[in-house]
Amino acid sequence: MTTQLPPGIQLEKVDERIMTLNVGPQHPGSGHMRLIIRVDGDRIVSCDPDPGYVHRGEEKMAEYRNYITNIPHLERPVIHDSCNILYPYCLGVEELLGLQVPERAKYVRVIASELNRFTYTLYWLAIYGIFLGHSTMFMWPAGDREFAIDLLEKLTGARVTHAYFVPGGVRNDLPANFEDVCLRQVNYLEKRLKTYGDIFYDNPILISRTEKTGVLSRQDAIRLGTTGTVLRASGVDYDLRVKEPYDVYDELDVHTNVLKNGDSYDRSKTPWLDMLESCNIIRQALEKMPKSGSVRVKLKPNPKGGNDEVYKRVESGRGALGAYIVSRSKPEPYRVKLSVGSFRNLICMPHLLKGEKLGNMPAVYWSLNYWPVEADR
Amino acid sequence: MSDSENSEQEIQAQPVEEKQPDLPKFEKDQSDKITTKFGSKTEIAFVKPNRIKINVKKEDILDVATFIRDELNYDHAESVTGVDFPADKEIEVVYHLGSYTDPQLDKQVLSLATRATREDDPNPGKDSTRLPSLRDIFYSVEFHERECFEMLGVFFDGHPDNRRLLLPEDWADLPPLRKDFAIKGR
């Protein structure tokens, strides 16, 4: 090009056959992120994800708040899975400050974390139904999710953004009679979840739309560094609750669900199997929980960490969620980095969508369990 | 915890024979393999249960990373973090490495850290803060390094696509995670 372009403008040579589609944030078939897709007829030639629409600078803002006021701040990336996002942060801060969490608090944390797995996964399943055009697959999970949210509201006082986990335990104890109500609702949820197997996962049209599309082989899953249900659907048996148990997971019996094929169907089925597993975990935790005890360690105001760094990981609904905290003897952390499962799985999108049919795009890309807000932080 | 500094000094002094009572054995074996191969090029920051941190200079990081991937069986990078130290005039980039294939390394996370000198007035695309990219060794760092590039202004040599990922295209200010970038109102 001989002419000088004004600053900030880029020219791109486009082929004649290839059309660039913008599956953007204002599209009924995308999340809050943009995919720049190049199609040749019906085949996708390349895909360039463009996240960042919900980037709020969580990590930068965390450096301006002290360890306790960071709690309601750092749970914003995933508001309905907020317990799991705060979990590695709280574990890290407890290690930095040398706190010893009481036993009852550990069990309550496990219960809250598993309930949050329900709220996140059912929401994800509902949106998957919308992308596939199945209205019942939207209504049933959205309706059943109310049971889990109702329990969390009794426990923490808020439907989403619970701000429940604090370094040193949890914010408040269980309300009266919570164990019975929780057990009853979890049993009912399990019954409802089992019916999903018939109507959703044995549905011939859903199977034909998701099977053998977006196949991620085991080698690729390991090489791309995927995590969570995407990894387990490709045949890798890795679940942090079993491999690196935190809190009381080493006393509970957790079974990992691993599926072999690595296509969209398996990736959509693994979270459902994980939810059925969560019901068992909650029941065991309710049984084994000590009946009384404190749930919180009293902290001095403005606790300071030493010159140290810590990296803790937790298994959330989307995958391994890690918090890397660097502290330098001040009440505020020097650097907080959240290593989120959605951002790690983002690299699967250009890899899987290349060569795929355009009609398969929503089915494949939402099956990667990608939550745009979390990836942007 | 302050005894990490002490143990750092002691590992440098007595490489193999003496074990401090709080140094876990498996992790120590891992760190010993690295120090025996690379000697003074690497520096063990700390050895804690399930966590090892190694500081490497940026010229040697490709060799050390290849060694870690081939000999020690770490197969993917979990995250790439950039930390800004304006007092030392350096930016530290930490790679957290994990393994899915080796069952002994299930709980281990190896932190590989390098430092790059920091300039006070970054010019994105023509930064003088440069680090070699580990993308050819660990493919999973591709998007993480892009984020590190835009947030801290560290240019990764060898990365095919040093482009903005999360920030808007018309961001004209300092890279946000640097300490001189102050949030308005605080």
Added chain:
Amino acid sequence: MSVIAPKFRLGYFLKSLTDNIFWIIILLTLVGIPAIQIVLFYVDLPVLDGVLLTPFLAFTMLFHPELAVPLVKSLLYTDFFRIAAFPGFGFAALLAAGTIFIERKLLAKLQLRVGPFYCGKVEGILQLMGDGLKLISKEIIIPAKADKPIFWAAPILFVATAAAFVSLIPVAPGWVVADIDVGLLAVFAIIGFFPIITILSAWSANSKFPFIGGIRALHQMVSFEIPLILSLLGVVILTGTLNLSEIVESQTHYWFIAFLPIGAIVFFISMLAELERIPFDLPEAESEIVAGWLTEFSGMMYGLVQLGSYLKLYAFAALFVVLFLGGWQGPMVWPPFPEEIITEGIEAGPITIQVPGLPVTTQEMLNGTMWFTLKTIAVIFFILIPRGVFPRIRIDMLLSIGWNKLIALAFVNIFIALGLLYAGVLGPGGIL
């Protein structure tokens, strides 16, 4: 809305009165008198008991209740009644409206919701009326660069075609709006109109989303027309006639679905595709192309398109019943008209009223209508239920089903029908 009533002024009141009288007189002369003249000159006046029924005679019958019933009966057998009310538009529109309401309620119960609830005292029964009133009161917005004549004409053409389809369906013995000898062929011709109307309305809207929706609708309807027609050839082979009433007549001992189940299934699936129902609702896929080819229609045009869609649904379901399920055939369960009322009259206390001309409708007609309606409602249920159960199908799967699998099955069906015919089992001269 609170109206602040102005103070009463006699002059304004008298002015408004004379205004009203003026307008009434104008309407009567300019509209009423020509209407009466048209009725007098062009409408065939029926003959009752050898007496020509003039309007004067008709008015006197209002005061003689014994003559009222034959008057009503004669009206029932006119063409106009057939087109407007009974097997024609009125009946179909009533069933269509009922279908819309039942669909929303059924889907809601399937999805653990309640559905329409507030409009009308009993479970939201008046919801449709509310929706209709809302649609009438909305502004009709035409896109600026749209092709206006075609854009305005498209919904009307759609309803007209759907109504033409409805007019071919026989509801009860002798009760059909248009009794054509090649009725089934006329049905195929009319079904062939629908893709044309869809693509015309999509093209004339001059916008991206209707365009994509229209192309998808064209692909879908065209590729499913062939299995639709082929699956019905089996029925034609067995009966040897294309007249829909005669096809129903020949199902007195058995229903065709018992011998041609494959044809029935192929017809059912093709019907779902022609109606753009889930799982085949690609042209209207909400999460991808907003509303498909209906995007630019607003207000009553949208209402007309919906009416046409549901009339089409009724017509297809009724066609299925006529061809495969035996139409109006069924055991005679309707009680016969009591003989005493015809011979002696209705007894009401000390008075016995003689009402000549009863019964208004025959027992066969009522029985046939009842069976027909029940079977149509059952088929409509089967059409409505997949909406809650299946996701949307992909376009290449849709085309492969329409062009490969269904045509193959339809041919299998034809061979079965030919086999049954030549083996002497069915058809003219057969055992059954």
